Structures are given as structure tokens and as C-alpha cells.
Amino acid sequence: MALPxxxxxxxxxxxxxxxxxxxWDDTVLWYARAVADLQTRSISDxxxxxxxxxxxxxxxxxxxxxxxxxxxxxxxFFLPWHRGYxxxxxxxxxxxxxxxxxxxxxxxxxxxYSNLSKEPNANRLPEAFRERxxxxxxxxxxxxxxxxxxVNNGDxxxxxxxxxxxxxxxxxQLVFEGAGPGGSTGFGGPPTPFHHEAGRSGALEAVPHNxxxxxxxxxxxxxxxxxxxxxxxxxxxxxxxxxxxxxxxxGRLDPSRTEWLDFSFDLHESEGNPITFTPRxxxxxxxxxxxxxxxxxxxxxxxxxxxxxxxVAASVPNVPQQPPxxxxxxxEMVGASQAPLTLSxxxxxxxxxxxxxxxxxxxxxxxxxxxxxVYLNVxxxxxxxxAMSYGVYLNVPDxxxxxxxxxxxxxxxxxxxxxxxxxxxDPHAGAGLHFTYDxxxxxxQQRADGTWNPSSxxxxxxxxxxxxxxxxxxxxxxSLYYHR
Amino acid sequence: xxALSGLAWLETIALMTAGGSPRGGSARGGSAARMAxxxxxxxxxxxxxxxxxxxxxxxxxxxMMLPLTIGPLxxxxxRSLWRRRRRAIVEYLAAFVAVWLLAGCVVIAAxxxxxxxxxxxxxxxxxxxxxxxxxxxxxxxKRRALRACHRTAPLAPSGWRAVRDCLRYGADTARxxxxxxxxxxxxxxxxxxxxxxxxxxxxxxxxxxxxxxPRAAASAGVLVLLAAVTLVL
Numbered sequence: 001m002a003l004p005x006x007x008x009x010x011x012x013x014x015x016x017x018x019x020x021x022x023x024w025d026d027t028v029l030w031y032a033r034a035v036a037d038l039q040t041r042s043i044s045d046x047x048x049x050x051x052x053x054x055x056x057x058x059x060x061x062x063x064x065x066x067x068x069x070x071x072x073x074x075x076x077f078f079l080p081w082h083r084g085y086x087x088x089x090x091x092x093x094x095x096x097x098x099x100x101x102x103x104x105x106x107x108x109x110x111x112x113y114s115n116l117s118k119e120p121n122a123n124r125l126p127e128a129f130r131e132r133x134x135x136x137x138x139x140x141x142x143x144x145x146x147x148x149x150x151v152n153n154g155d156x157x158x159x160x161x162x163x164x165x166x167x168x169x170x171x172x173q174l175v176f177e178g179a180g181p182g183g184s185t186g187f188g189g190p191p192t193p194f195h196h197e198a199g200r201s202g203a204l205e206a207v208p209h210n211x212x213x214x215x216x217x218x219x220x221x222x223x224x225x226x227x228x229x230x231x232x233x234x235x236x237x238x239x240x241x242x243x244x245x246x247x248x249x250x251g252r253l254d255p256s257r258t259e260w261l262d263f264s265f266d267l268h269e270s271e272g273n274p275i276t277f278t279p280r281x282x283x284x285x286x287x288x289x290x291x292x293x294x295x296x297x298x299x300x301x302x303x304x305x306x307x308x309x310x311x312v313a314a315s316v317p318n319v320p321q322q323p324p325x326x327x328x329x330x331x332e333m334v335g336a337s338q339a340p341l342t343l344s345x346x347x348x349x350x351x352x353x354x355x356x357x358x359x360x361x362x363x364x365x366x367x368x369x370x371x372x373x374v375y376l377n378v379x380x381x382x383x384x385x386x387a388m389s390y391g392v393y394l395n396v397p398d399x400x401x402x403x404x405x406x407x408x409x410x411x412x413x414x415x416x417x418x419x420x421x422x423x424x425x426d427p428h429a430g431a432g433l434h435f436t437y438d439x440x441x442x443x444x445q446q447r448a449d450g451t452w453n454p455s456s457x458x459x460x461x462x463x464x465x466x467x468x469x470x471x472x473x474x475x476x477x478x479s480l481y482y483h484r
Numbered sequence: 485x486x487a488l489s490g491l492a493w494l495e496t497i498a499l500m501t502a503g504g505s506p507r508g509g510s511a512r513g514g515s516a517a518r519m520a521x522x523x524x525x526x527x528x529x530x531x532x533x534x535x536x537x538x539x540x541x542x543x544x545x546x547x548m549m550l551p552l553t554i555g556p557l558x559x560x561x562x563r564s565l566w567r568r569r570r571r572a573i574v575e576y577l578a579a580f581v582a583v584w585l586l587a588g589c590v591v592i593a594a595x596x597x598x599x600x601x602x603x604x605x606x607x608x609x610x611x612x613x614x615x616x617x618x619x620x621x622x623x624x625x626k627r628r629a630l631r632a633c634h635r636t637a638p639l640a641p642s643g644w645r646a647v648r649d650c651l652r653y654g655a656d657t658a659r660x661x662x663x664x665x666x667x668x669x670x671x672x673x674x675x676x677x678x679x680x681x682x683x684x685x686x687x688x689x690x691x692x693x694x695x696x697x698p699r700a701a702a703s704a705g706v707l708v709l710l711a712a713v714t715l716v717l
Contacts, residue, residue: 180562181559181562181563182562182563199636259696263696330562331562332566333562333563333564333565333566333641334565335641336563336639336640336641337641338640338641338642338643338645339640339645340638353641353642355565355567355641357566358565358566358567359566379563379636379638380636380637380638424628424631424632425624425627425628425631426631427631428631428635429628429631429632429634429635430632430635431635431636431637434636476637476638477638477639477640479563479641
């Protein structure tokens with residue numbers, strides 16, 4: 001079905017890395033002007049700044065229920081829905097740019113914060129977003145006062161030098177949709193939110209999507225206000241680009257279920273007319289209605305010397321190879337904490353008693369132990385307002401500062417959306433968020449050096465980031481699962 | 485779970501097609517299509533009929549509500565140690581059914597209070613109750629209850645805490661389920677519903693429970709419930 005909006009094949013918009021552009025490159029300046037223009041429009045106008053932001057998250061108003069508050073998080077619709085959301089926003093902005101006298105070829109830049117091997121400042125907020133005024137001495141619509149301390153001064157994301165918050169390790173995930181509760185959430189997330197796995201984010205959504213939201217903070221820290229910060233769109237353009245990079249890898253396949261491919265969402269195109277789109281229509285970015293491409297689809301971890309001579313600049317169809325064969329047996333829980341845990345601005349820890357597995361996983365442990373993964377789950381994480389991020393560590397000895405044991409680091413817990421997910425009226429019905437970490441390598445390492453205790457694990461949470469006045473974070477349970 | 489529900493449906497059908505209720509009174513209208521749910525608001529007070537009523541309510545809960553627990557049961561099993569997953573399921577179901585039985589006691593009490601007017605009330609209870617249930621479908625409280633039916637809960641792995649958490653989870657889901665479907669269920673019970681009406685209401689609650697678009701499904705449920713009203717009038 002041909003959708004309105006987009007360009008012909010001869011007018012494919014080229015999205016560029018904002019850190020590869022001059023601070024006030026024309027692309028950035030026109031973005032600022034267009035944002036200012038959108039901000040003058042009434043909230044009832046579907047092409048207005050506030051209306052577009054409300055699509056992501058808003059206190060529902062009955063007349064807007066169809067289009068507002070429909071942001072897809074914690075499910076395998078996360079990537080295709082945001083692709084459409086960002087693409088039609090880009091077209092709305094492009095139309096505004098044209099109206100203001102700018103180029104018809106304007107494209108949304110992306111923020112490649114992980115590109116540290118080539119751009120040492122990549123994990124700092126792009127400069128144009130930190131300036132209070134534009135070059136023509138007007139208030140800069142790209143500047144937002146309400147960000148975390150240090151962000152507008154150009155501090156690195158999260159205030160940490162360890163680069164965990166901009167990690168693209170998610171690209172190593174082999175499958176798009178994850179396993180059942182307790183196991184991997186996959187690259188793109190588990191199937192649908194409206195069942196009993198709500199709140200589990202795919203690997204890409206967890207890091208760097210959630211970590212950047214939490215690190216920028218302010219408006220970006222909550223679903224309902226995130227899209228009001230102009231950096232939101234460049235952040236999501238990069239998340240979208242990372243999906244494209246993942247799809248170019250051999251064997252990486254998007255879901256083929258018709259329930260995923262043909263599920264429809266409602267938005268408005270650049271003229272304000274309602275449209276409906278499906279994930280199936282979001283798979284080729286260079287074709288209408290999307291009609292954009294990225295200036296490069298290089299894995300940010302690629303060192304400059306190893307970069308291929310010609311970057312892939314077009315949307316590459318999935319190579320039809322067989323994905324890894326899924327295990328028939330579900331993930332099996334082997335241990336969990338007995339009581340909830342409340343995290344604050346101080347380090348916290350909990351013990352996880354471990355039992356011997358007794359289910360179908362025992363067969364895999366006997367026949368192919370190397371294929372069995374160990375997953376650490378942090379479940380039903382709730383808060384009443386934005387909370388800070390935490391580093392999660394496995395088996396830091398009692399009395400030892402986790403900062404001194406980076407070798408025991410399991411992952412970042414960035415509770416973006418925890419406040420909304422904790423509300424009864426939210427789709428999560430107040431059950432909160434759920435985080436999963438593949439700790440197989442850590443467990444193998446500890447087994448090898450004799451520090452692994454088969455009857456108990458200690459999980460430590462180390463505060464990170466600069467969220468001002470962070471809410472306490474209540475963790476319902478910490479658990480360990482085995483899955484082949 | 486589906487097998488248990490299926491058995492309950494078979495028992496219900498068997499009772500309904502055995503020439504009306506086995507416990508006094510006959511179905512309103514006397515036609516197969518209008519045979520009443522046995523023990524529900526039957527004309528003519530009878531202590532025996534009242535004693536059957538809780539059993540009939542339980543049968544209705546098992547037939548209609550248990551299929552809605554498949555999701556939380558899977559979650560309960562997945563979030564339990566493998567060796568105690570069956571116990572966890574039993575604990576969950578025990579609490580779930582217990583809450584619904586308590587609700588059934590309230591419905592029965594209402595039926596007793598109505599007393600001599602029972603026949604008159606039961607004539608209007610079903611259509612009025614279904615209209616009320618249809619109106620409830622579009623309220624934000626219904627939406628919140630439907631979402632709460634899908635809520636997950638942290639479960640302690642072992643010991644009395646594990647039992648407590650599974651019981652609490654089952655009770656919590658049942659309370660949400662009651663808020664979501666209770667009006668329709670009470671209408672069926674007080675109004676001597678036919679098998680057809682029961683099946684219609686079951687289809688509404690099952691579809692909206694498992695739909696990927698719960699809001700749209702709940703809205704569609706309005707139409708179906710209103711159509712059911714025309715069936716019973």
C-alpha cells in the first residue's frame with residue numbers, strides 16, 4: 001500500500017552524523033528554525049511540536065487517545081514503531097524547512113555517540129544543543145535548560161569514563177525477538193507488551209537507548225516529555241541506524257510473523273493527514289514512504305584502520321540465512337532473591353540463593369554445557385519519578401568497592417520509563433520494568449578462577465549518572481536463569 | 485487449564501439441557517435456548533436451590549474465568565523454581581478461585597435479599613446487567629482493570645514467602661478480573677442466563693483479554709454485549 005509522505009526514489013534524504021557536521025551547519029540551523037516554527041503551532045495541530053511529543057507519551061486526553069501515548073517500549077514493536085514515528089516527524093520538519101525557505105532535501109541528523117574511536121567527543125551532547133543562542137542571536141530552540149547537570153556543559157554521557165552507556169554490544173545479539181521470561185530479550189525485544197512479559201526491553205532499547213535517555217535527563221528522562229527535547233529525534237535516528245547496521249550482519253533477520261509484520265499503528269503525515277503504517281512497510285528505508293538513508297552503516301566499534309573503503313549507504317535487505325535454532329526448553333530459573341530491594345544514591349546489594357536446575361535444561365547442561373547461557377534478571381523495578389542509573393555487578397566480594405572490580409561488571413540498569421511503568425494506568429499496570437543481562441562470560445570466568453559459588457550469588461548495584469534528586473528504585477526481585 | 489474449563493462447560497451444558505435445573509424451578513420460557521443456569525436466581529425460594537447456587541457460580545467461574553488465567557499461570561510457572569512450579573500454579577489458582585467464590589457469596593446474598601421479588605428481578609437483571617456491563621467497557625476504570633489482569637509480580641523462590649507471593653498474585657489477578665468482568669458475571673448469575681448468553685459473554689472477555697488491541701476489543705465488546713441484550717429481551 002502506498003502511503004502518503006516520503007519521496008520518490010530519486011529524492012532519498014541522506015541522514016548524517018551530527019558530529020561530522022560543523023556546529024551550525026545548515027542542516028542543524030534549519031532544524032533549529034523548523035523546531036521554533038513547530039513550537040508556535042497549536043497542540044491540536046498534528047504537525048505541532050507538542051502534538052508530536054504527545055504521541056510518544058502524554059497524560060491521556062480522551063479526544064487524542066488514538067494518536068497520543070502510543071509509544072512502543074518493552075516489545076519487539078519498539079524499533080519499527082519508532083522508525084515510522086521519526087520518519088514522519090522528519091517529513092514534518094522538512095516541510096517546515098521548505099516553508100521557511102530551506103532546502104527540500106533536508107534530512108534529520110543522527111547522534112552517533114558510540115563513535116569514540118573516530119570522534120572523541122561523540123558521547124557529549126552535540127555543541128549546537130548546548131548553545132543558548134543561535135548564530136543570529138536568537139534564543140536557541142535546541143537548547144533545553146532541564147537536562148542533567150553537566151550535560152549542557154559538554155560532560156560525557158552519564159559522567160562516567162567507562163563508555164558503558166554508549167555501548168553497542170547489542171549488535172552482537174543474533175536474534176531479534178527474545179526467549180521467554182528470564183532469558184534473552186533479543187536485539188529488538190520480546191513479542192508484544194500486552195501479555196505477561198511487559199516491561200522487558202530488547203538489548204538495543206536497554207543500551208544505548210535507555211542509558212542516553214537517563215543520561216541526558218530532564219525532559220528526556222520520562223516517556224511523557226522525552227520528545228519535547230530536540231535531541232530526542234537525533235538520538236532515535238541513531239537507534240534506528242543501529243537497527244540498520246544489525247540487519248546488514250549475516251544471519252540477522254527481522255521477525256517474519258504476520259502478527260508483527262502487519263500490526264498497524266496510527267500517525268499523521270507532513271500535511272497533518274492521518275495515516276496507518278505497519279512494520280512490514282518500515283523494512284526498506286530507501287523506499288517510500290520512508291525514503292531516507294544513512295551516510296554510513298559502519299559498526300561504531302570498527303577501528304579506523306579496519307574501516308572498509310566504501311561505506312554502505314543504502315538500506316540493505318536481510319541476507320536470507322538461517323537464524324540460530326531456538327531452544328525448545330524455556331529458560332529455567334535457578335535462583336532468586338527472597339525479598340525486594342530498595343536502591344538509593346548509595347551502593348546496594350542482594351543475595352541470590354541458587355539451586356541445582358531440575359528441568360529440561362539439565363539435558364542441555366549434560367550434552368552441550370557450552371551452549372547454556374546464564375541470565376541475570378532484575379525484575380519489577382518501580383519508582384515514583386525518574387531514578388538514576390546503576391551499574392550491575394556479579395559477585396563483588398563483601399567489603400570491596402565495586403568501582404575497583406570492573407571485571408565483575410554485568411551491565412547498566414537505566415530505568416528510563418520506570419515512573420510511568422509504575423503507574424496503574426500505564427500499560428504495564430504498575431508492574432514496572434524488567435532488565436536482563438547475559439552473565440555467561442562472567443560466570444565462566446568466575447568458575448575458572450574458583451570464585452563462583454554454586455549455591456549463592458551476590459548482585460551489587462552501583463549508582464551512576466547525574467540524575468538530580470533521583471527517586472529511590474524498588475527492585476521486586478533479582479533472579480538467575482539458565483537457557484540454551 | 486483449558487481442559488478444566490472445557491469440563492466445566494460440558495457439565496454446564498449437560499445440566500442446562502437436562503430439562504432445566506435439577507434443583508427446582510424450570511427455565512424461563514421453557515425453551516432450550518432460554519434454559520437457565522442451574523441454581524441461578526431460580527423462581528421459588530428453596531434452601532436446596534440456594535445451596536446449589538454457589539456450586540453453579542463456581543462452575544461458571546471455572547468455565548468462563550479460568551481460560552483468562554493462562555497468561556498469569558505461565559508467568560507464575562516461568563518465575564518459579566522448576567521443582568515447585570506445579571505447586572505455584574495450584575497456589576495461584578486457589579487464591580484466584582477463592583476471591584471469585586467470595587464474590588459469588590455476595591451475588592448469592594443479593595439474590596436472597598431480593599427474595600419474593602426474585603422472579604420479577606431476574607427478568608430484568610440480565611438485560612439491565614448487560615447494558616451496565618456494556619457501559620462499563622468504555623470507562624477508564626475498565627481499561628485499568630484489564631491492564632491489571634496482565635500485571636506481573638515478583639515471586640519469592642521458596643518457603644512460606646513463595647506460597648504467600650503466589651497466593652497474593654492469584655488474589656490480585658482475581659480482583660482485577662472482578663473489576664473487569666464482574667458486572668457481566670453478576671448479570672449472568674442474577675438473570676438466569678442461557679447458554680447462548682454465557683457463550684457470548686465468554687467470547688467478549690476472552691477476546692479482550694488476549695487481544696493485541698485491548699482498547700479496540702473492549703469497544704467491540706460493547707456492541708456484542710448490547711447485541712446480547714436483544715437476545716434476552
